[in-house]
Amino acid sequence: MLLNLRDLMEPLRRRIEDPQKQKNLILFIVSTALLLDNMLFMVIVPIITPILARGLDALNTYRKNEAKNMPCSLNMLFRKIWQPKKGSEDISIGILFASKAIVQLIANTVTGSFIDRIGYELPLLMGLSVMFVSTLLFAIFTSYGGLFFARSVQGLGSALADTAALGLVADRFTVDEERQRALGIALAFISFGSLVAPPFGGFFFQYFGHSVPFILLALMCLCDAFLIGMVAAKKAEDDVARENKPVGTPMWKLMSDPYIAIIAGALVVANIPLAFLEPTISKWMEDVMDATPFQKGFVWFPAFIPHVCGVMICVALANKYFRFQWFYGAVGLAFIAISTAFLPECRTYGQVTVPLGLMCFGIALVDTALLPTLAFIVDTRHASVYGSVYAIADISYSFAYALGPIVAGNIVEKFGFITLNLGMGAVSILYVPML
Known part of the structure; x- marks a missing residue:
């Protein structure tokens, strides 16, 4: 049995030993990690309300027996403390x-240096190990607190995994054209994970129960962690023989660089726009066009094609005209x-998919x-160590998505x-001259 396992592992070991094949394996591992993180981020969107409804039913049953049975589990403690009150569901879900x-x-302020x-x-x-644990917790808990x-x-795991994944790609793909292509592929997996997760979660929740989608994602995390573990073991052997490793530039110094x-x-x-629309567009579609649950769940899915097209076009242009990267970003903004200006005028499901596709094309x-320009700036102006600079990028994403669920609903409620x-x-177009 042990001999057969070694025979099965031998092709993977040979792939790790070969530098070029190892780069392709690393790209696969990184893309899978980013896919899983974004699937776990979005898979809960269509199923959070029924999960909390089940948890509330369980809490009510528990309270009836509270005098007889003292709370004896962490899940019951969370239910007791954190279950949202009636009438505050939208705010509570936004905070969640x-x-x-x-x-x-918060974690990214230290993970970059680490x-x-x-x-x-x-x-x-x-990071993948922490994500594995958080995914199992999603499968176990049904209360708001849990x-x-x-x-x-998951946020702690993402701070480690996302930053390390992007830095690993930049470190292993040192040629600008290769790096651009590799990061483009990773971004495509991020987009695919965000868009496929809601229907994935809704399907498995409806037919197999709320735990099944999270258990499947946990198993995928475990497999990806096993692969990067083998690569890490090989890297540790190489580092023993290598001295004078470059020292990374502190994050505060990178933040003071105007280009970064x-x-x-x-x-x-x-x-x-993406962070603010995700928690608000479903209700707007329901009010304006009486959208069905299917239409609300799949409204972002057609945008995957324009996003991939944007990635491919930008990679192709950058390979020929790399110095115009700033211009491509300005065009994207x-x-x-344009897409945010036209979106409120849409009155049918088909019309809505057009500005959303245009928006995802611009984001791509x-x-x-x-x-990739961040890595280029670090290479030319600082030490070629990428943890802190991609922690800064991850802080930028996190800032947008931290504001979105909390702020967007209040803006819509007060101003429309x-x-x-x-x-x-207006914010997007005013930022264009900065690039």
């Missing part, structure tokens, strides 16, 4: 969605501004152009959906 991004934002010190493989393994805790734990600061701002501005241009979109469009 934002909790992951808030924890991720990754710079010990490398990329081990933090990625740690889901809040699981969501927060401008890119960080652009990433925030580009992702605010302009597309985002911004991300695909500027993420049209005002929200026009405001986001």
